[in-house]
Amino acid sequence: MTDGLAIPAVPAPDPRLRIARARPLPDPAAMLELGVREIDARLGGGLAHGALHEVAGAGPEAEHGTAATLFVAGLLGRVPGPVLWVMEHRDLFPPALAAVGLHPDRVVYAEAGRLAGVLQAMEDALRYRDAAGGRLAGVVGEVRGRLGLTASRRLQLAAESAGVIAFALRRTRRARNVRDPAAGAVEPNAAVTRWRVACLPCAPPLPGRPDWPGLGPPRWRLDLVRRRGGEPASWIVEVADAPHRLRLAADLADRSHPAERRPASRAVA
Amino acid sequence: MVAAADHAASRAGLRAGMKLARAQAMLRGLEVREADPEADAAALARLAGWCLCFSPLTSPDAPDGLWIDATGCTHLHGGEPAFLGVIGGWLRAAGFAARLAMADTPGAAHAVARFGEAAETVVPEGGTRMAIAKLPVGCLRLPPEVGEKLHRLGFDRVAQLIEAPRAPLARRFGAVLGRLLDQALGHAFEPIMPMLPIGVLSRREAFVEPLLTGDAFAVAIDRLSVAVCAAMEQAGQGARRLDLLFERVDGATPAIRIGTARPSRDPVHLARLLRAEIERVDPGLGIEAMRLVVPLAETLSYAQSPAVLAGAAPPGADVAALVDRLRSRLGAARVYRAAAIESDVPERGVAYGPPMAPLTGRTWAPDLPRPAxxxxxxxxxxxxxxxxxxxxxxxxxxxxxxxxxxxxxxxxxxxxxxxxxxxxxxxxxxxxxxxxxxxxxxxxxxxxxxxxxxxxxxxxxxxxx
Known part of the structure; x- marks a missing residue:
């Protein structure tokens, strides 16, 4: 390098400034509640609007992510406004989303074909403002394959600047070993919270018909794998019937919060 | 003189160019209409304007033809044969008898449409030479006296002309024969002069120096869309479709077309949609002018925003502009809304339709288990x-x-x-x-x-x- 082309030294940014920017204080008004008191308390009010949240299936659900899909749809059903659902190819069945509270008139679907297209459509939708300044209520992207630091940070920044909630619904390619619990997304990314939703056998058995046990409400294990500025946690929840609501599974309630143990619910088990 | 004869008349032996007296002698009770070339030309121009719904570039080819530049349009109709089928179907439904051909070059399409065997022919890519070789020399749009002389010299088929040495032919007939042959075979370029239907809003911008870069196009697009939107505002209209024609130095006219889900005259939005398509345009040696045309517009009046009256923001954002952006990138069929329809069979109970269609408010029966x-x-x-x-x-x-x-x-x-x-x-x-x-x-x-x-x-x- 010649003297004439010397690059001026860039002053290093103040690290405190970077940390302050990286961790915006949660605004209690801008929280999307899960509707379960224990979980919302742990999250500091709920899931932050204006942030990227990652939700993935676990184990055999990693490929289709059905429980994760219903979890996300149920959350978005709690806020008003239009939602964009971006996927690679269509295998979603809208009646199921409607059943958990996401009315079909609220959802616009986009098939983006490839991962890059999904991410671009998500970012476009997050940054979108209509003529009156209105924003979407939420953006869901079904992400198959890697969601690296750069891509997720772009989404996180877009969500943060717009104040729109974004969900990255992680799905794996067809799992070779469906029993592999690690099959799924493990690489680091910039999502503010990262969830794993796994199906569990429902309990207690209901007499659906005289000779065959019927189905109880679906039961999920919600793993909060990572949360910015918080600790991981795990809950077992049940999906109550209409109106679609989550509740801690009665016989296993309060696993994460022994202090709030309720004797009545213990008696049922 | 007989100027033209319809299908029934041709079957009875009548030909264009025949003496009228002879025709009347051949056929008793012949119905004769006075030829009106001006009205014919006007009707042809109207037809060309109507064909703009198939492609942004169409042009009347007097006296009886029509050019449609199908570049980049066929996939919207499911391939080239299907595209021709759609056009043919519409023309027949409108009462026209038409012969259609699609080929690599305008000259070949012209020849095959008039002299080919089938009424609808798709000449495969690269098959031009084979397709026209067996046709009579008259298919090359030669001046009549040239055709007559060629015939006397024993040239009947195009194949003979292709194989014959060029120099003696050029000396005898001038450069026109070689040029027409080259244009039909694709060795020489022949532009289709795009027609602009009368009454359609358009703005053109010519440049001092030919433009080559995407940035320069973007600036020009911004200016054009502002001008067009101002004109649309005066007319009280909003664009549903926009064509941007790039007039290239060599005479070609690449074009891009965008559509909107709802009529729009927002210059920022329209310019953004157009800019996203720039990459598809081959600038060649440079673009000397650009023209923005609004082939499809709808009435767009001012609407009072409910937010002003109610004092509160409406619950949902208006997603029309986002839908347009996604549709122009992903394809119109890949951005949709799901609606509930009455059907007992689960997979038929969902209708996927355009996202800006009026909302029904209906949903599915909530108590039936349906998978995600x-x-x-x-x-x-x-x-x-x-x-x-x-x-x-x-x-x-x-x-x-x-x-x-x-x-x-x-x-x-x-x-x-x-x-x-x-x-x-x-x-x-x-x-x-x-x-x-x-x-x-x-x-x-x-x-x-x-x-x-x-x-x-x-x-x-x-x-x-």
């Missing part, structure tokens, strides 16, 4: 079950065996015999089952388990909860 992911078509599984109405004990799907612990069902769905005769007796018995791991599946058995007419008792997986 639907496998389309249902995949066969191997299952063990007691007949007639027990859920399976276990099933094997994708080489993995699921033992079933709990199940709900059956939900019996009968075929829609009023829609399809084959479904008169068809029955599906659906079960919602849960395996040992807690995963829930939606299985069905074809048939009611008793009567073989209702189905063959085979098991399928249709979805995952």
């Amino acid at each position: 992911r639907l496998l389309d078509p249902p995949q066969p599984v191997e299952a063990l079950a007691l007949l007639p109405d027990h859920p399976p004990r276990a099933f094997t799907w994708r080489q993995h065996r699921h033992r079933i612990r709990r199940a709900d069902g059956p939900e019996r769905i009968a075929g829609e015999w009023w829609k399809r005769a084959a479904e008169t007796w068809a029955v599906r018995d659906y079960f919602q089952v849960e395996d040992e791991a807690g995963s829930r599946f939606w299985l069905f058995r074809r048939g009611d388990g008793v009567d073989p007419a209702t189905g063959d008792q085979s098991w399928y997986i249709h979805g995952l909860f």
